[in-house]
Amino acid sequence: MTTPLSICSSALLMIGADEITSFEEGSREAKLCANLYDVTRDELLQVYPWRFAAGQAQLAQLVDEPLFGFRHAYQLPSEILRLIAADTEQEFRTFENRLYTNAPAIRITYLFRPQESKMPAYFVRAVELKMAEILALALQEDVAKSRLMAEKSNQQIIRSRSIDAQQQTTANLPEHNFLLSNVRG
Numbered sequence: 001m002t003t004p005l006s007i008c009s010s011a012l013l014m015i016g017a018d019e020i021t022s023f024e025e026g027s028r029e030a031k032l033c034a035n036l037y038d039v040t041r042d043e044l045l046q047v048y049p050w051r052f053a054a055g056q057a058q059l060a061q062l063v064d065e066p067l068f069g070f071r072h073a074y075q076l077p078s079e080i081l082r083l084i085a086a087d088t089e090q091e092f093r094t095f096e097n098r099l100y101t102n103a104p105a106i107r108i109t110y111l112f113r114p115q116e117s118k119m120p121a122y123f124v125r126a127v128e129l130k131m132a133e134i135l136a137l138a139l140q141e142d143v144a145k146s147r148l149m150a151e152k153s154n155q156q157i158i159r160s161r162s163i164d165a166q167q168q169t170t171a172n173l174p175e176h177n178f179l180l181s182n183v184r185g
Contacts (some may be wrong), residue, residue: 002116008033011131049084051167058107070100079112122160129153
C-alpha cells in the first residue's frame with residue numbers, strides 16, 4: 001500500500017540514500033522527508049486539475065451577507081486545495097475559505113488531497129521523483145543528481161498529465177473549422 005513513508009523511502013533509494021522506517025526515527029533523511037513531503041505533494045496536486053483528485057460540491061450559503069461587492073457568500077469545502085470551476089455565469093471571487101458571488105446557488109469543481117493509497121501509480125511516481133530531486137540537493141548536496149532527478153520528474157509529470165487527461169471525454173471539434181482552414185490555405 002502506498003503511504004507518505006513509502007513514497008519518501010522510494011525517493012531516497014532513487015538517489016542512493018538509505019530508506020527510512022519512520023518520519024520520527026531521528027535521521028537526517030527522516031527529518032527532511034517529514035518537513036518536505038506534505039508541501040511537495042500538495043504543490044504537485046495544485047499545479048494541474050488531476051481527475052483523481054477532483055471533487056464536486058453544492059456549496060452551502062452562509063447566513064451573514066458579504067460586506068460589499070457581492071450578495072451571497074458560500075462556504076468552501078474544508079479539504080479544498082484549489083478551485084477549478086464554479087457553475088455560474090456570475091462573477092465570483094474567493095477569499096479565505098469562502099466564495100463570494102451574486103448567484104443565488106452555486107456548485108463547484110475543486111481539487112482535494114486524496115489519500116496516497118488512492119493516488120494512481122503515475123502520480124505516485126511523479127511525487128517520488130520530485131522528492132528525489134529535492135532530497136538529492138538537500139541531503140547529498142549533489143547538484144548534478146538533483147538536475148537529473150528534476151529532468152526525470154518533469155518528464156514524469158508530463159506523462160502523468162497526459163494519462164490523466166485521457167480520463168475524460170475528449171472535446172469534439174467542429175468539422176467545419178478544419179474545412180475552412182484548408183480552403184483559406
